[in-house]
Amino acid sequence: MTAVRRLKISPTMQKNLPEVVNRFLGYKQAQGLAPRSLMDYQHTFNKFMQYTTSDELAVAPLQDALLLFFQRFKDQSPTSYNIPYKNLNCFFAWCIEQEYLSQNPLKRIGLKIKKDTPKVKHHDADTISKLIKAPGLGTLTGLRDYSLMLLTLDCGIRPSEAFGLRIPDIDFVHKRVTISAAISKTRVARELPLSAPVLQTLEKLISVRLTQFEDYVFMGLDGNPLNRNSWNRRLALYCEKAGIEKVRPYDLRHCFAIMFIRNGGDPFALQILMGHADLQMTKLYVKLANSDVVKQHTQSSPVKQFVKRSTRVTKLFR
Incomplete structure (x- = not known):
């Protein structure tokens, strides 16, 4: 079997965040990611890069930007937090795989996914x-x-x-x-x-x-x-x-x-x-x-029709 050669990236591109982001989005599109999911990724990157101070792709400045970025979600729902977290985590994992980064800056600062219980609204x-x-x-x-x-x-x-x-x-x-x-x-x-x-x-x-x-x-x-x-x-x-x-x-x-x-x-x-x-x-x-079912049982149990006698017990011993 012929070994797959890793594409060599120039040192300049390795440090350019916008270029690497575009390369990642192209990779995701080639994977067949749904258009809606691609839009979510793009939205995440657009918002995140408002908090970066330079285009350098390096762990230390990315950590600083991430801390500022996720502060905006402190009063929002877990879903609002988790979507950009998952998107950025996937991006950084890919950067490590492609040797753009040596470490995941999200993991370095200790941020984790938030537990989210799905909200299901049912109508009668x-x-x-x-x-x-x-x-x-x-x-x-x-x-x-x-x-x-x-x-x-x-x-x-x-x-x-x-x-x-x-x-x-x-x-x-x-x-x-x-x-x-x-x-x-x-x-x-x-x-x-x-x-x-x-x-x-x-x-x-x-x-x-x-x-x-x-x-x-x-x-x-x-x-x-x-x-x-x-x-x-x-x-x-x-x-x-x-x-x-x-x-x-x-x-x-x-x-x-x-x-x-x-x-x-x-x-x-x-x-x-x-x-x-x-x-x-x-x-x-x-x-x-x-x-x-429990609610319906409470309202409609047939036993209520039959049990109407008093169950008060007379004390035999005082």
Whole structure:
């Protein structure tokens, strides 16, 4: 086997932070990283380099910049802290591998990842029922939004994955949709079964779509795929129209997962449908579903109908 030769980098480039960052981003893009993740990396670097005093790529000045940079997250959520932490940690690990750095400056100053418990917002069936009745089905945007709501509630697809769907991804014969590796958050493809009402709605949407644009299933009138911000705004409008509490795009995915478990679904099947790498998040859904069971039991246990006699015990000995 021919040995792989490491590309030699000039001493000047080794010390130039912006150039090395661009090289790292190119490497990540070549790996097939999702566009959204690349944007997160770019955002992290843009913010971090506001705290650097020079373009030198060296451990000592990087440590100083990191301490200042992460001070801005002291009052923010673990998620707000963890995303840039993971991005920078990955970058520094790559720099060590490529021999740009000898040590990881994040590890040197002792910063660690923060424990983050995922926040799952669940809405009851009445709220969701009012939401899906809000879009007007006589318009293309209304039919599109209604279709996306049903799709998410039927299979738990991630919003970002739904936005990337193209017409060939939907198999009307075998009643399933394919999430390709290119749009999957985990970069692992999976197939999701679809119910008949959802297929009928998607078929109707595709039949009236604007054919002069690309073949994205969910797109705006300008031909561009729907995105997270626009979908969030659309849901907010429907919630206001229906007179219900705010429902976020990811809430529909959470509702699918919790109701799937309540309706007797298997946790391992849910893990596959949701595209989770492990059971950690799935266990959270099971826990939330079971907490509702306890509440329902407290309210509805049949034994209350039968046990109405006094259980007061008379003392036999004084």
